[in-house]
Amino acid sequence: MDTLTNPGRAPRPPATVAAGAAALRRWLFEPVPRGRIAAFRTLVYLFVVADLTVLTPWVRTHADVPGDMYQPLLVGRLLPLPTPTPLLVHGIFWALIVLSLAAATGRAPRLLGWTVFALYFEWMIIAMSYGKVDHDRFGFLVALAVLPTVGRARHGDSTPSEAGGWALRATQIAVVCTYFLAAFAKLRFGGIDWVTGSVLARAIIRRGTDFADLIAQVPYLLIAAQFGIVAFELLSPLIFVLRGRWRYAGVAFLYTFHLFTFAAITISFAPHLAAMTSFLPLEKVRPVEWLRSRAGARVLQT
Template sequence: MAAVKRWLFEPVPRGRIAAFRTLVYLFVVADLTVITPWVRTHAHVPGDLYQPLLVGRILPLPTPTPLLVHAIFWILLVTSLAAATGRAPRVLGWTVFALYFEWMIIAMSYGKVDHDRFGFLVALAVLPTVGRARHGDTTRTEAGGWALRVTQIAVVCTYFLAAIAKLRFGGLDWLTSSVLARAIIRRGTDFADLIAQVPYLLIVAQFGIVAFELLSPLIFVLRDRWRHAGIGFFYTFHLFTYAAITISFAPHLVAMASFLPLEKVRPIEWLKARRGERAAAQT
């Protein structure tokens, strides 16, 4: 148990938390305005078409109305921008999580449920527990380590449970089915058309996808260097997926950044250094 506790609460630099927090909250803004702006159209959908997810029935949550949808949109937009600065991390963090959670209930209660939001929702839920974190701070925090670890577990569960679902509902026949072929016919790109012309390549790809998803938990037993390479493979997998059938998994990719040493990415300091170099060159 002690080893498990050390693993779950492995300390990380506060700067990593600050960077991840900024990335997550800025993505909420991008999601609202660019990635899934269609959620706002549910404000004008008749209430009798609203079939809330189980959690929406248990709580229970209200049927979306124009006032509710637009109010959540604007409040969430403003609070996410504020939360990205790192100020009032608990108050703003919990507010963003609650509003985005309701936003996802509104989005997914009309017949379409995306599984790329799980890890991202977990990240929103655990980030407020960390407290203050400043960019560039090398002080290590166990609370931050736990928040990132829980997010990582959610990311890996997204892969592993996707494979379980494929085998549960499609059986072994899923591996040799025409799932990818149908996806390419429905939303494939020119790149996908090239792939589809190679005999048996789609079947091999389906075996590879299930194997990759089932083996994804092994990412936790790899050393740092190989773990980062493995995460690079995960991102490459999604790059090819988007190139072939235009499915981006954007929120999942943001949550997956919890594996990365984000504290090393410090754009503000880089910009200051560049400005200093330009000023020195002009004198």
């Protein structure tokens, strides 16, 4: 029928479509060791505790803000979610602390995982519904959403898991989308003026460090940096093309970029950096065994 209505277009062979679909499925569900999921899960849930207590403790102050100042994000209006009260804010805070610590152990991964995701999601609505919206939480929220789908995973388990592979891949896609869509937003709202203007100069004036003052003195360096930022954000999906050491080098570049960003204008992107560990072989980092081996070595030396 396609050749009759459009004679100039040859129908795509069904085998080609099936092969493409199979390749996409293999990529999305590429198996990873369950130990990697266990390590990533522990890291993510411990980060929730660190986020609430160290990185963004200011969210708790919204408990004392008058309700009429609450302007919920679109998702908060659609659900709808309740207006924050002292009981709600403090209740979610302590529930997240306790449940995240429990989830970090790997027990009841689905029950605790879904509960932590729901509570942290509401915590972010409370945090971002008063005029300030951060975009460094997207990949981390996706990680919290997909981890409960994997089920049980033990540290050190080398058994391959397609469910675990999908959870990490979904997180990786969210991480890359954070970069790519950030560049899209820059060009959409700022246009070419974003890369040729004084965006970084204004940021340095507002919150720059001594390190930023040094680099700001180099002629045209800030303009070049703005071009470089947009370029690497647009090219960020290429990290999926890289393999082996080249991919790890790409991830190292991303971490280095955020290190320089923090050193210059004290923007950390900490939740995004936690989600970005989904690219790393975390199963090889086993601190408990390392501490045990160190303790055993000391005993033998004595």
